[in-house]
Amino acid sequence: MLYSRYFIPTVKETPSDAEVVSHQLMLRAGMIRKLAAGIYNYLPLGLRSIRKFEAIVREEMNRAGAIEMLMPAVQPAELWQESGRWSFYGKELLRFKDRKDGEFCMGPTHEEVITDMVRREIKSYRQMPINFYQIQTKFRDEIRPRFGLMRGREFIMKDAYSFDVDSTTADGSYELMFKAYMRIFERCGLNFRAVEADTGSIGGSSSHEFMVLADSGEDAIVSCDACRYAANVEKAESRALEKSVAEEQLPLHKTATPDMKTIVDVAQFLGLSTERTIKTLIYSSESGEHVMALLRGDHELNEIKLKNCLGWDEISMATEEDILTITGSPIGFLGPLGLLSKITVIADLTVEGMVNAVIGANEKDMHYVNANLGRDVTPDRFADLRNVEAGDSCPRCEKGKLEVWRGIEVGHVFKLGTKYSKSLNATYLDADGKEQVIFMGCYGIGIGRTVAAAIEQNHDENGIIFPIPIAPFHCSVVALNTKDKGVMAAAEEMYFTLEKLGLDVLFDDRDERPGVKFKDNDLIGIPLRIVVGSKGLAEGKVEVKIRKSGEVLLLPPEEAVETIRLMVMEALASTF
Ligand code: 9G3
Numbered sequence: 001m002l003y004s005r006y007f008i009p010t011v012k013e014t015p016s017d018a019e020v021v022s023h024q025l026m027l028r029a030g031m032i033r034k035l036a037a038g039i040y041n042y043l044p045l046g047l048r049s050i051r052k053f054e055a056i057v058r059e060e061m062n063r064a065g066a067i068e069m070l071m072p073a074v075q076p077a078e079l080w081q082e083s084g085r086w087s088f089y090g091k092e093l094l095r096f097k098d099r100k101d102g103e104f105c106m107g108p109t110h111e112e113v114i115t116d117m118v119r120r121e122i123k124s125y126r127q128m129p130i131n132f133y134q135i136q137t138k139f140r141d142e143i144r145p146r147f148g149l150m151r152g153r154e155f156i157m158k159d160a161y162s163f164d165v166d167s168t169t170a171d172g173s174y175e176l177m178f179k180a181y182m183r184i185f186e187r188c189g190l191n192f193r194a195v196e197a198d199t200g201s202i203g204g205s206s207s208h209e210f211m212v213l214a215d216s217g218e219d220a221i222v223s224c225d226a227c228r229y230a231a232n233v234e235k236a237e238s239r240a241l242e243k244s245v246a247e248e249q250l251p252l253h254k255t256a257t258p259d260m261k262t263i264v265d266v267a268q269f270l271g272l273s274t275e276r277t278i279k280t281l282i283y284s285s286e287s288g289e290h291v292m293a294l295l296r297g298d299h300e301l302n303e304i305k306l307k308n309c310l311g312w313d314e315i316s317m318a319t320e321e322d323i324l325t326i327t328g329s330p331i332g333f334l335g336p337l338g339l340l341s342k343i344t345v346i347a348d349l350t351v352e353g354m355v356n357a358v359i360g361a362n363e364k365d366m367h368y369v370n371a372n373l374g375r376d377v378t379p380d381r382f383a384d385l386r387n388v389e390a391g392d393s394c395p396r397c398e399k400g401k402l403e404v405w406r407g408i409e410v411g412h413v414f415k416l417g418t419k420y421s422k423s424l425n426a427t428y429l430d431a432d433g434k435e436q437v438i439f440m441g442c443y444g445i446g447i448g449r450t451v452a453a454a455i456e457q458n459h460d461e462n463g464i465i466f467p468i469p470i471a472p473f474h475c476s477v478v479a480l481n482t483k484d485k486g487v488m489a490a491a492e493e494m495y496f497t498l499e500k501l502g503l504d505v506l507f508d509d510r511d512e513r514p515g516v517k518f519k520d521n522d523l524i525g526i527p528l529r530i531v532v533g534s535k536g537l538a539e540g541k542v543e544v545k546i547r548k549s550g551e552v553l554l555l556p557p558e559e560a561v562e563t564i565r566l567m568v569m570e571a572l573a574s575t576f
Contacts, residue, residue: 029045189468191457196235220406468572
């Protein structure tokens with residue numbers, strides 16, 4: 001491709017409303033341009049990278065036996081009413097009416113659509129397992145779209161759906177997709193983790209998220225430094241911390257803690273560490289149920305774990321008036337003593353081992369010291385309620401320690417079970433002619449988000465450093481002075497030779513100063529570069545520059561071509 005005939009509107013200054021590096025660089029490199037909040041034009045350079053990643057996804061999905069199709073972006077409300085999700089989702093589901101006043105939505109995902117197709121076409125056990133996938137535009141009306149393609153409202157997703165006769169073969173389909181995802185993200189040269197994840201509102205029995213590690217990631221994940229355990233913090237299991245030294249239980253004693261509302265104030269006031277305190281939180285369900293959660297003062301409640309252990313759909317902190325009604329106490333002095341008959345009390349596993357703890361007395365400005373669960377109050381149950389922290393021991397191998405990372409979710413795979421096949425009555429006849437419900441799985445990859453995540457992980461102060469497999473071009477050929485016929489002839493010769501070898505080459509034939517060309521080529525992140533200049537040519541040499549390492553090789557043109565070809569082929573060889 002000739003740079004002078006292409007369209008790469010690079011920009012020097014960093015856009016003010018771009019908060020993360022990938023958003024800044026994708027704008028500056030002329031890869032995307034915003035049309036509206038969370039809605040982007042994919043400019044030519046951005047589209048080339050998106051298409052490269054899609055090709056890798058297609059290759060691995062096809063290799064796993066999935067079959068590509070394409071579903072509509074516009075979906076009829078009736079299907080969502082059948083699945084019960086039309087009323088479940090709020091403003092995030094973009095709804096509209098057609099000319100006949102029919103209700104539709106812009107598809108945020110396609111469980112209903114694919115299940116509707118399958119319930120009409122798949123009627124026998126002989127037709128399964130089968131897995132359909134598409135690469136298609138989705139719309140989710142996020143409240144706060146930001147970070148460019150990382151959290152857009154309209155975005156490209158690869159979504160796949162597997163259909164099986166039972167949960168065992170469904171597990172097999174899940175495993176196939178899991179392995180395909182590992183290959184996809186490895187082939188892109190990304191540093192990622194597959195982590196156990198919460199299934200969220202989608203339902204189903206289990207799920208894994210694929211997280212690209214990056215400090216700008218919105219998710220927190222943990223991984224064990226000894227075994228392969230890794231989980232989203234939302235789901236990561238924590239162990240009861242070793243019991244505090246066995247000390248004798250002292251008599252319960254109520255003490256004044258004037259205006260000491262926070263755990264830290266109370267602990268400081270009493271000259272104790274927050275580890276000796278128990279914090280009391282009250283949560284409510286949408287249906288008006290309440291629960292009291294007890295945690296060690298220095299731990300954080302994981303609301304998803306609390307919601308899951310209660311089996312609630314939604315969860316929120318109780319209002320001040322609810323708290324006053326239930327406990328008679330203002331916030332900051334809450335505790336379970338004397339309230340067992342009024343509210344369910346669930347304590348985190350670590351609280352069980354605490355001795356002589358400080359806890360709210362359900363009275364303004366009063367706390368108990370030397371509270372001992374089991375003696376002074378017995379919670380209704382103990383559960384894993386807290387967020388794991390770095391340094392916690394691994395819940396799987398016991399000897400490893402957990403490390404916390406920030407991650408960008410680029411993929412999510414779910415075991416759906418019969419959640420959609422039941423509500424949409426997608427059944428099949430088994431070998432005995434008996435009607436059975438189909439078992440499903442669903443598997444998503446954010447296409448644009450993965451390209452953005454790759455940039456988050458691969459950039460420096462000069463711009464993007466594309467991994468070769470998803471680079472818009474493998475190599476650029478920069479002619480230093482386009483006025484010099486010898487230089488242009490040699491540069492064109494290398495450009496055509498590399499193109500004929502099947503490489504994607506950007507020939508920077510612009511009549512621009514070398515500095516401008518180098519800055520642009522650094523910014524747009526082309527991984528390899530050949531620089532042709534009259535001085536070098538006089539010595540029969542050209543420069544090969546490797547963007548990632550900054551290494552510069554001085555080689556004869558033929559050798560330069562061969563070196564580049566080998567580097568690209570090596571990077572593209574799918575390592576499986
Ligand atoms: C909606 C809206 C937003 C949503 C959903 C539905 C997320 C929704 C979960 C999934 C699960 C999997 C197939 C590909 C992989 C992910 N946000 N989810 O169902 F109506 Cl507005 O999409 N779907």
